[in-house]
Amino acid sequence: MRLKAAFIFCLLAGLAISVSGLAQEGHPLTGTWYGDWGVGTAGNRNHLTMELNWDGKDVKGLVNPGPDSYPLKVCTLDSSKWTVHMEADAKDRRGQTIHYVIDGKVDKNTMTGSWNHDNRKGDFKITKK
Numbered sequence: 001m002r003l004k005a006a007f008i009f010c011l012l013a014g015l016a017i018s019v020s021g022l023a024q025e026g027h028p029l030t031g032t033w034y035g036d037w038g039v040g041t042a043g044n045r046n047h048l049t050m051e052l053n054w055d056g057k058d059v060k061g062l063v064n065p066g067p068d069s070y071p072l073k074v075c076t077l078d079s080s081k082w083t084v085h086m087e088a089d090a091k092d093r094r095g096q097t098i099h100y101v102i103d104g105k106v107d108k109n110t111m112t113g114s115w116n117h118d119n120r121k122g123d124f125k126i127t128k129k
Contacts, residue, residue: 027054035126063088082106
């Protein structure tokens, strides 16, 4: 009888540890994402880093953390299709505001999609590390 009780205890303890480990994984967008964006050709690409964080209600984000960073104004995830919509305002070299609209698709730890502002558009690919 003691052996059976010990077995059941160990089984339940292992199950509790497994479930708690899964619960701590967090929101699928939370993390640091690295990649590039640009207009098609390899010579026309720019490095991109994004920090995304689920705050319990919304996804908040920062593009290219550092002195020239800018926050995401909008970041939504449609988990039924695993699509992401983001918007951000950045400053160009003249100090003019550029409004970016970004739409992506998440597949495991990779997000690919398109971006546009004014009459310019291109693509991006980032990977969660």
